[in-house]
């Protein structure tokens with residue numbers, strides 16, 4: 001079963017007189033449970049593709065279907081609702097709120113998006129903090145954590161609402177090589193433990209090799225085989 005389908009998806013941005021094609025006629029399918037990489041050089045369209053899957057942007061033409069729902073025409077409110085219920089996000093800059101503790105950062109989506117009562121929030125937060133090995137750091141603030149620890153908290157926050165799909169835009173870009181590998185291993189373990197599909201973007205060959213399916217983008221187009229720079233496998 002596919003959790004993501006793109007049918008002939010194009011996205012262009014107008015910059016004054018000029019039209020920039022961020023994605024051109026991309027068709028792809030990602031099956032449920034995949035650990036999928038979007039790979040390509042800077043400006044190839046990876047973030048645009050993740051934004052379309054995440055209902056953060058709409059395609060210019062074509063159809064995007066996520067978890068059985070055609071999301072290409074959802075308005076802002078319905079898009080936000082869909083996002084809150086079905087998706088989790090991990091960002092390269094971690095995007096933790098500095099004034100909240102680790103526990104509160106992970107709790108935040110349950111409180112703000114799901115409006116979940118406190119008695120249910122605590123066990124949900126404890127479960128994911130335990131899973132990412134950060135339960136003993138719950139009272140710390142983000143500034144007191146290393147980069148790898150921050151990304152573990154961000155992964156816990158992405159998973160706390162039991163999403164079907166986690167989208168991660170260059171999740172290891174701000175981490176050293178060894179920490180990046182540990183964060184990827186953690187995401188893979190979370191995929192096994194929670195049954196969540198992961199789609200991440202990267203241009204690091206060591207990171208793309210972790211994927212079980214890899215999509216190569218170049219100038220907004222999906223390539224049908226790895227380009228010279230790619231060392232990952234093609235599905």
Ligand SMILES: Nc1ncnc2c1ncn2[C@@H]1O[C@H](COP(=O)(O)OP(=O)(O)OP(=O)(O)O)[C@@H](O)[C@H]1O
Nearest residue numbers: 013020021022040041042043044045046047048049
């Ligand atoms: N909001 C926007 N307005 C205008 N052009 C945009 C916008 N967002 C993206 N683009 C353009 O679309 C193309 C694809 O950008 P995108 O951010 O998807 O690439 P990327 O592969 O994620 O790059 P990076 O690895 O640098 O993040 C680029 O040419 C970019 O300049």
